[in-house]
Amino acid sequence: MRPTASAMKAEMHHAATPPESLWSKGWYRLAKPLASPNHGPRPGLTPTDLVVIHSISLPPGVYGGPEIEQLFTNTLDWDAHPYFQGIRGLQVSAHFVVRRNGELLQFVSCDDRAWHAGVSHYRGRSQCNDDSIGIELEGLEGESFEAAQYETLVSLCTALGQHYPIQHIAGHEHIAPDRKKDPGCGFVWEFLQQNLGWPASYFPESVRRA
Numbered sequence: 315m316r317p318t319a320s321a322m323k324a325e326m327h328h329a330a331t332p333p334e335s336l337w338s339k340g341w342y343r344l345a346k347p348l349a350s351p352n353h354g355p356r357p358g359l360t361p362t363d364l365v366v367i368h369s370i371s372l373p374p375g376v377y378g379g380p381e382i383e384q385l386f387t388n389t390l391d392w393d394a395h396p397y398f399q400g401i402r403g404l405q406v407s408a409h410f411v412v413r414r415n416g417e418l419l420q421f422v423s424c425d426d427r428a429w430h431a432g433v434s435h436y437r438g439r440s441q442c443n444d445d446s447i448g449i450e451l452e453g454l455e456g457e458s459f460e461a462a463q464y465e466t467l468v469s470l471c472t473a474l475g476q477h478y479p480i481q482h483i484a485g486h487e488h489i490a491p492d493r494k495k496d497p498g499c500g501f502v503w504e505f506l507q508q509n510l511g512w513p514a515s516y517f518p519e520s521v522r523r524a
């Protein structure tokens with residue numbers, strides 16, 4: 315298969331930087347580390363072969379504030395906004411957050427189990443937190459995302475694919491279709507498929523490009 319332009323670019327980049335040096339115990343060196351207490355060990359019975367894409371903003375539709383970091387580090391002031399009262403006490407995390415400007419934050423080592431998927435089922439397995447890597451895009455489900463976010467996402471997924479046995483990438487909406495709608499119809503799966511150069515079989519059937 316002919317590599318895409320971006321895959322060749324990624325290859326050239328990684329020729330200069332050996333892929334293994336981008337990782338230290340599951341922490342990605344190009345992300346800003348902000349350790350979250352909301353994680354645990356992976357059961358380790360299955361390979362970490364799934365990337366889950368989410369969207370989040372707090373309050374919904376408001377961008378650029380510290381609230382996502384605060385939520386994932388259990389420091390959010392639940393009384394600061396009426397919306398927060400509805401999620402009071404929630405203990406969640408994702409491995410990564412991609413801000414609107416493309417800035418990449420990491421909250422949990424990819425070797426550990428983050429708490430982003432909830433009740434979920436995909437590729438014949440339940441409890442997707444056990445063996446997936448969660449990436450939150452700052453945004454609102456159904457709305458569009460920024461070019462800088464796609465750029466960060468493509469380089470992060472490329473690095474993940476070189477370090478973990480990734481064979482699937484899906485939205486929260488695909489692994490928990492009864493409960494979740496993120497990242498929603500504003501997320502362009504086709505861009506990801508074209509620019510990652512991953513086989514079509516890695517993508518959910520409903521968004522897959524022939």
Ligand SMILES: [Zn+2]
Pocket residue numbers: 367368369430486494496
């Ligand atoms: Zn989600």
